[in-house]
Amino acid sequence: MMNITEEQLHKLFELASMSDKVLKSEITQSDISEALIEIERKIYAFSSDVKIDSLENKKILIADDLELSIFQLNTVLKKIGVTPMVARHKDEAMAEIQKAQFDCIIVDLFMPDSSDGFDLIQSAVKRRSETNSYCKIVVISSTDDNSLIEHCYELGVDFYIQKDKNWHSKLLKYLCTSFQSEKNVAFTRYVINNNIVSFFIKSFNEPKIFDVLIKNINSSMYTGSKNVLFDMREISVFDTENAYIFADIYKICAENGGKFVIVNPSAKVREALAFAYLEDVIPYANSVEEAISKISDETTVQ
Numbered sequence: 001m002m003n004i005t006e007e008q009l010h011k012l013f014e015l016a017s018m019s020d021k022v023l024k025s026e027i028t029q030s031d032i033s034e035a036l037i038e039i040e041r042k043i044y045a046f047s048s049d050v051k052i053d054s055l056e057n058k059k060i061l062i063a064d065d066l067e068l069s070i071f072q073l074n075t076v077l078k079k080i081g082v083t084p085m086v087a088r089h090k091d092e093a094m095a096e097i098q099k100a101q102f103d104c105i106i107v108d109l110f111m112p113d114s115s116d117g118f119d120l121i122q123s124a125v126k127r128r129s130e131t132n133s134y135c136k137i138v139v140i141s142s143t144d145d146n147s148l149i150e151h152c153y154e155l156g157v158d159f160y161i162q163k164d165k166n167w168h169s170k171l172l173k174y175l176c177t178s179f180q181s182e183k184n185v186a187f188t189r190y191v192i193n194n195n196i197v198s199f200f201i202k203s204f205n206e207p208k209i210f211d212v213l214i215k216n217i218n219s220s221m222y223t224g225s226k227n228v229l230f231d232m233r234e235i236s237v238f239d240t241e242n243a244y245i246f247a248d249i250y251k252i253c254a255e256n257g258g259k260f261v262i263v264n265p266s267a268k269v270r271e272a273l274a275f276a277y278l279e280d281v282i283p284y285a286n287s288v289e290e291a292i293s294k295i296s297d298e299t300t301v302q
Contacts, residue, residue: 008068015039015072015165039072056081058179059100063093063120064108069140073106076168079219080175081212090116094123102135104175107157109141114148117141118155125156136178140167189216195258196295197225198288201232210245217252226258229291233264240268243276250282259283261291 087093109117285291
């Protein structure tokens with residue numbers, strides 16, 4: 001079982017909206033796994049633009065002394081292709097800042113005291129001045145003490161996130177909008193409900209986009225969104241040879257008991273489906289609402 005304290009266990013179930021679990025006489029590994037999956041669902045359940053180049057080349061440092069927080073941050077950052085460095089106390093973080101040039105440092109203010117967080121922030125601000133390279137500093141903390149928050153900004157912090165139930169999406173949205181421009185948006189992902197996720201496709205025909213799509217869809221399956229919609233109203237040009245991506249997505253959905261529906265396909269998209277012998281396999285819809293209705297009707301019949 002993961003080595004976490006009773007306080008962290010309470011926080012884990014609180015974040016997963018499963019506070020009733022702490023009343024059990026014995027917490028099992030299954031309970032913890034269920035909570036982690038629910039947190040994963042919460043992390044992923046928001047609308048977001050996904051960029052072609054993702055953030056996989058960005059160097060991000062996590063400075064946090066709690067293993068549960070480190071686990072959660074790692075999970076969040078994996079959604080945007082980042083494998084972060086980790087420092088588990090102030091001195092280790094300061095050493096890493098001196099050794100490498102980071103694009104962003106995510107700081108837990110209390111490590112274990114706020115003075116540790118402030119020392120680290122000052123060190124990071126000084127370092128970015130010395131290197132003439134701007135490193136974003138993000139503080140994540142559960143405190144709502146305005147004096148502490150204001151002091152963070154006075155020292156040079158770029159963004160403060162209070163650790164509420166929406167902190168995951170706030171962090172991802174900040175990082176995505178901070179590092180990338182709108183012209184690189186490949187698709188926007190919308191969570192319709194716990195069973196349906198919709199992708200508004202804005203750019204296609206590049207293998208890198210396919211890789212990101214598959215990762216997003218697999219993660220959706222893990223969190224329970226087994227039905228997938230592709231809104232392709234903006235895609236007029238489509239390379240027939242790339243039809244295999246539709247077959248892959250159809251297979252993923254089918255294996256998980258879900259449906260794959262294409263919304264507003266152009267003549268070129270339909271031609272690609274015919275090329276792959278999928279025109280009678282993958283259903284079309286004229287709108288997202290119609291696609292949702294098709295899935296809901298089939299689910300009701302089953």
